[in-house]
Amino acid sequence: MSFKKSSRLMALGIAAMTTAAVSTAAQAEIKVGFIGSLSSDTGLSTLRGAEIAIEELNANGGVLGEQITLVKADTAEDPTEGVKAYEFLAESEEVDFIISGSIDDVSLGWMPRMQEFQIPTLDTWTSYIGIIDMIVEDYDSMKPYFMNIASDEALATLYIDFGKDVLKEKMGWDSVIILQEDTAFGGAIAGLVTDALAPNAGIEVVDTLVYDITTNDFAPLFSRAQDSGADFIYLISSVNSQVVSSQYVKLQVPMGMTGVNVAALGQEFWEDTGGAAGGISTLSPVPSVGFKLDPVSQAFVDTYQAKYKSRPVMPHFNGFNAYHGVKQAMAAAEEAGGFNNTSWVEAMEKQDLKLDLDGKPWLRYGFWGNDEVEPRTGRTYPHNARFDITEPYEDGSPSMVVIQWYEDGSNAVVYPEKYATGDFTVPSWVKQ
């Protein structure tokens, strides 16, 4: 059933006949809802990306001849508050489209409401493959949902190449110890890395240490890692990542460490850790800190920095996703004549924004076809951002890049080659 008000069509017809000035009347608006945390860098990146996209769209006459307004609903990163926020947007505000900067369990929390209300929804932060699996299993109820970040599985797959090309061939490392937080995300990534690192990159996994996310003392864990005799540590940390990375620096653990460290994705990482961040590297969705930007994305960042003075000073990857995603969602509405969940979904599925830099394909915002099989992983990714995990990354954005923080506070992309702006190094206290 459709939650679309039939009066919308009439309002639309009237708005089309009258001048633009009339269309700013309060009732004839397109409402976009934001769901996410209003006090985290993550949530704010998505919110601000959406705000800028809406301003630009409104300056160009809005969508469907109407101006767009934005309604915010704070989740405080709590799953139950997330459900309430989604209900507020859907039933009190009756929004047409929802842009989300939610984290995993919050998205999963409101997902049953999305299935019930069938409001077009775009997630920009969570990369949980389980949600894409839900679309595969139950397309009909999940189809208004889109996720324009490469799912976590794709992140890990490309990371294996980094292991082979850089860790094994360049650094000469043969063995690794995995240091994994005890979360579903940690378990999934550790599984992928364990299964693929040895056969594909020739790096042996010596041991896996799982730690509790409230751990505040990593000294014994680092001791165990050193005792294992592995060449480097593979860290998987999405919660409280600052603790483990800053203790690695403060304790000057004498072995290399790379992996997934969600805290290191933002430009504020250096400041937040008081500089205890040198030598930390992590995989990151694109674009990331240290990432060379195409002109369109650069223009977005310029507008962003002129408009917002508070943190995050540089939008995280999900800010870009929200900016391009909101524009695509509105373009789809323009093509479909509204946010109807059959025609809008079809139009959204076809959205495809290709951004070039110096004549080379650089970033791409589009979605996988519903039955399209990704050749390396051999599975489908309906409504997931179209990513590319094989060189030369011309069919889509790379699913991830590896970024590195240096001891002088600068940062760079170090992998893949095509996007690299610096070299992968270990901190100065680690003997090669």
Added chain:
Amino acid sequence: MQIIIQGLLLSGLYALIAMGFTLIFSVGRVLNLAYGAYLLIGGYVYFTISQTLGVPKLIGLFIAAIVGCMVGLLKYRLLVKPLKGNHVAVEISTLILAVVLQAGVVFIYGDSSKILLPIVAGVTQVAGASVTYNLLAATMASWTILIGLYFFVRKTHVGRAMQAVSMDTRGASISGVDPDKINMFTWGLSGALGATAGVFFASYTQLSPSMWVAPLIISVAVVIVGGIGSIIGTLIVAHIVGFMEVLAVAVIAPELRGVFTMLLIIGVLVVRPQGLFGREEL
């Protein structure tokens, strides 16, 4: 050897954290569930003063302790005293206060976590274990404060008055001690200790709006297992909890680290409610 060194360092930090909580519990006889908030406030005050404004670290630590002390005094005046010994009401209102303070910190600083620079920078290797000077300093500070406190309570007039109030409020007031003043003093002292511990705790782990929960649980564990009113008990049990954590991580299963602490609390409470070193009374 690594385990012993790491265990000693962590336990020292835990003893420091639990000390202020023990004081209030033994003198005021109430659970200050907002105790963790002193650590929160101490950490953030220090962050603002030393890391953002660049004031020398020792001054930052001092100001953090002063602010902690003020918050403790305010809490006693505005919250504990009006509720006149209604323990349940105090416990619940301190719980509410902690949640309010957490929201306040999110409001001012946002909810992304921050890392404090070490108060004392540097690291060395002892018997294969990395030892940061910062944690070493925290442990030494902890021992100094503990020994100081021990003698303060035993030897000074105020300290003995605290003991008296802790044992019997009415008896104490008959013998000329003003329990109100002593309580006031204890709340202030507890706040200052908590804030100091917060700076060390945050400089070892991180600064985040929800950082008050973990130290609260540690304090609860230490106080419950140690029994009330026992400085020595606090010290010993801080070491039990600290070593148990290090052992769990180093030898058994790191993901079960917190589970052991909870089981210890429940186990001791059920088997020996007065704590391992406490007095035979509730």
Added chain:
Amino acid sequence: MNLRLTHFLMWLAFIALMFAIPEFVSKGTLRTLIFANFLAIFAISWDVLSGRTGYISFGHPFLIGIGAYTSAILTKRFDVPIELAIPAAVAMTMVGGVVVFLPALRIKGSYFALVTLAFMELMYQLVQVIRPDLTGGTRGMSGVQTLTRGAVNGYYLSVSLMLAVALSMWLLMRTQLGTALSAVGMNEESVRGSGLSVTKLKLFAFLTSAFVAGLGGAFYVHYLGSIAPRALFDINFLFTIIVAALIGGASTIIGPVIGAFFLTFLLEYLRPYLPGAERYFIYGMIALLLYMYEPKGLIAIFSKGWQRLRGGAGSEQSSAS
């Protein structure tokens, strides 16, 4: 039993009012009311245990969580029909109630509060570590079967459940058993002196509380359609439950209901004006001030106001229970 016609008339009016609400308010408000209904159930459950017997439970999310997780796991992972899963969840929660009861045999006061807090924290950690394939680990579960769709249906279901719980607890509390329970809260020794078994009375209170918590928890998860450890075994959730019971008025039935509605609406109505973190700050401050001002709760404020309206001197009868 001390029952009067006026009581039944008041209940009837209350029930009629609650059922008439969907005619007058928007769907968005109904959604808020649904959360208020569930919170009211949890607050009543807390009050049966803590408000009456004086054993302050800081671990109520532990019981609610058992109910919610049991039902969610049974329906989602083992395809057990919902009609069987909910009773199973309630039974499981009552087992949990016995577990919480055991320490109460030996300890009370602050120590009991702490042990229940430890139960909650323990559960929070165990749910993530043990069998994440069943519990969904840290992320929890989504797509749990829901009982109803739409705000109106959800409202009728939740309000019926809430009213059924409230009415049966009210009736229970007016029996001699209920009076004896409150007596345990006042003075355990004198109850023992009067020849009643305090242990049995306490066990009864714990089981009743667990029954309501399990029932509420199971229906709650089938309303939300999702469950996550962070949403349940959380100090903020605990805070909301306790504060709802206390702000409304502990040791009454209507008190926790009033408190739950007040808190839920307070938070939701602040949303348009204070979208961000300041909302929780103001919300907590109001809760704290209200509690400090009148620890007996809103119900005491109302009845004082009512008496003043009636001329103060005229009535010495307070009917707040």
